[in-house]
Each structure stands twice: as C-alpha cells, then as structure tokens.
Amino acid sequence: MRFWRTLVGKLWVTIICLVACVLMLLGLFLLPYIDTNFTNPGAIKKLFVIVCIIGFSLTTFFALFLITKITQPMQQLIRATDSVRKGKFDTRLSLKTSDEIGQLASTFNHMAEELENTIRSLNHEKEHLSSILRSMNDAVITLDGDGYVILTNPPGDELLHLWGDLQEEELEEVNINSVHSSLTKAPTPLLSMYTRVLDEEEDQSMNVHVKKGVWSVHMAPLTSDGEVRGAVAVLRDVTEEVRLEKMRRDFVANVSHEIRTPLSMMQGYSEALLDGMATSPEEREELVQVIHDESLRMGRLVRDLLDLARMEAGHTDMVMRPMDFRELAERVYRKFLVRAKENEINFKLELDAGTLTLQEANEDRLEQVLTNLLDNALRHTHEGGQITIAAKLKEGKRGPEMHVYIQDDGVGIPPDDLPYVFDRFYKADKARVRGENGGTGLGLSIVKNIVDSHQGSIQAESEIGKGTVFHIILPVEKQK
Secondary structure (H helix, E strand, O other): OOHHHOHHHHHHHHHHHHHHHHHHHHHHHHHHHHHHHOOOHHHHHHHHHHHHHHHHHHHHHHHHHHHHHHHHHHHHHHHHHHHHHOOOOOOOOOOOOOOHHHHHHHHHHHHHHHHHHHHHHHHHHHHHHHHHHHHOOOEEEEEEOOOEEEEEOHHHHHHHHHOHHHOOOOOOOOOOOOOOOOOEEOOHHHHHHHHHHHHHOOOEEEEEEEOOEEEEEEEEEEEEOOEEEEEEEEEEEOHHHHHHHHHHHHHHHHHHHHHHHHHHHHHHHHHHHHOOOOOOHHHHHHHHHHHHHHHHHHHHHHHHHHHHHHHHHOOOOOOOEEEEHHHHHHHHHHHHHHHHHHOOOEEEEEEOOOOOEEEEEOHHHHHHHHHHHHHHHHHOOOOOOEEEEEEEEEEEOOEEEEEEEEEEOOOOOOOOOHHHOOOOOHHHOOOOOOOOOOOOOOHHHHHHHHHHHOOOEEEEEEEOOOEEEEEEEEEOOOOO
C-alpha cells in the first residue's frame, strides 16, 4: 500500500496542504500588504485579525476532515465491538477505506465472523451433548473442584431430588456472593468416592446402597491442563438386578435343599432294602412306600419348577376365551368337598346371583389357582375350622372386575412374612408347617404368575391364629 493512502500519510498530506496554503496566502496577499502598510498600526491589527480568521477557518475545515476520516470510523468500531460484547456476533462494519482503519474494519469483520462460527459450533456441540445426556437412562452428575454440582441430566435431577434429604444437616456456610451460592452440594453417598477420585486421580466404581435401593456408580476425574478440576459420576439403578441375583442364589440354594432331602431319604431307604434290614413284608412295604412318596414329592417339585420357569419366561401358551366362573367354582368346590368332610372342615361356597362370566380367561389355569389356594387352606386349617370360596362383581378403575376370596380360619401368617408369601419356597416360613402331603413351596408363586397373566392382581391378608384371606381381582372385560 502506498504511503499517502495510510492514515499517517493522510495526516502528513493534510499538514503539508495546510502549511502550503498559509505560505501561498502570505506570499500572494499578505507580504505586499505588509510592505506598504507596515508603518500603520491599524493596518497591522487588521492583518492579524485576518490571519486569525483564515487560520481558524482552515483549522476548522481540516478538523472536520479528520473527524470524517478518523473519529467517525473509530466510533463505529467502538459501537460494533460493544455489540459483539453483548452477544450480537452478527455485527459487521461497512467501512471501505484503503488505510489502516479500513484494514482494522476488515480484520474486525473477519474476527466477528470466526467468532460467530466458533460460538455456533460450541452451541451445536452443547446441544448435542445436552441431547445425549437427556437421552441417557443413567443419571449423570458433574461436580466441580469444590464438590458442587455443575451439570446434570434429567435422571440426575431426579436422583438429586430423591437424595435431597440425605444432605448433611450442618454444611459449611456459603457466602451469598460466592460463585457457589446457587449450586447444590454433592449428595452425601457420593462424597467418599469423590474424595478418592480427587486424591488418587483415577476412576472409581462401587455400589451405593441408599433408601433400600442399590446404585452402581462410576466416577471419573475431570482434568484440565494436567490438573483435576472435578469429577463426573454415572449412576445406574441396579436394585432390580441385585434383587434378582439374590433371588437366583436363594433359588439355587432352596432347590438344592429341597431335592437333596428326598434324594437322601430315597437313597437311605433303598440302601436299607438292599442290606436286608427289613425283616418282614410289612417293614419292606413301609420302606417302599416312603421311597414312593419321596419320589412323588420330587416329581412335583420338578414339575412345579418347570411350570414356573415357563410362565416367567413367557413360554406358556394360554388360550384365552370367555368362561363361566360360576361353573368353575362349583366344580372345584365339589372336588374339595370330600376332602374337607374327611378333615371335618366346614367348606362353603358363596357366589353372587347373576352371571359371573369372564370375557377372556384360561379355565385350566384359573382352576390351578383355586386348587393351589384351597390345598394350602386345607393343609393349614384345623379340624372344626371353616374355608370359604366367595366371588362377586364390583366396578373398578378398569371397568367391571371379579373379586374372588379364598378364606380360612387356620394358623395364619406372621405380619413380617406376609409380603413374601408369593416368593418361591415360602413354605419354609414358620407359620406354614408341612403336613404329610406337603407342597413344594412354589404353589403361590405359580398362582401369582397365572393371575398376572390374566392382567389381574392377588394379595393376602392374615392374622396369626385367625386365618388368612387371599383376594384375587380379575378384569371381566377384555383388556387392551
């Protein structure tokens, strides 16, 4: 770029022109006037006045010129910079000069464009990160170097709300004007892991037990310039997985125990037969009968296990069709009536008048439900007791519902054990003693699975020494 196109060149040319104008004015007009009128004081005063007026006029003219070329562009640049400071990154300058101010305006426009692109890219990345965090089912909690929450996703917000009352009652006082005045302190269950992450500067993983729930937590440090400045924790609710794993271990242990008992008895009695310990036909018949009973018991256990496994896996086909529950209840009542009379138990059937029809049900499976419940009631009701089958229609939230009750006045169930009556191998509870025709402990689990497959519900109410009531609710109409 040529020198006179620069700002300094323009100032230099302006000064040269000003000096040249003064010299020309002196040479052409003032010097002859001075020579002829120098002796006249009034003429000298007039000369100075004229020179002052001319100089003031020239100064004003060139000042306006400088304002137009320098001051106004600088003011535009200041306003544009302030707009960018306020977040208006689309601000641009329209100066089209070839001097340094023009270069500054061009550089400013380029800088603003790059800044706008950078901010747009950061916003896109932030939106992508926010979308990823929102779509995660796991809770994400980010902590700064002082242990305050700076970023969470929706599951993380729910978790902080859930754990809100676990915060320590006496936290360090925070200055209202501090940067942490609007932030939340890290949840108490995460503080120990957060401290280890900061101290060891490496990832930490563990299970945290909070409010009867289990959370799998993985926490990693956040580093910047080689320094740990916080941590990010990913939390997953594994309560159900832990519960299922415990159930699996208990199931294996219970199955092993239940199968080992009849196997041991069968082995022992068969060895007694082989060793000739039975000296009479009556003793041999007794040993064979025990072996036969234990084999039947083990067969029932295996059959119930297979049925329960198929139902829980959804591999049991149940053909649903309309059925008359009254007919089913009367048939089951007649089947157990003889056994109730033998045990001297008062057996009653109470059904509402009118139709008791289910639009979609499996008759065989519902018969299995009633059979299992009545079998339990007969085994745990003493002589002279009473067992009642009752059914009635009521209006529920999903439309008409059938309420079925199996009630006995037997030994009852302890309140602490009542929530677990539908768990596998519940027969091991103290309130339920095995009779001579003891079950496998899987009957109530099978009952619950069948009722659930009919989109119904079942619950138990009991009191020690006063009996038990199993309450079944089945939808009458077909459910979507």
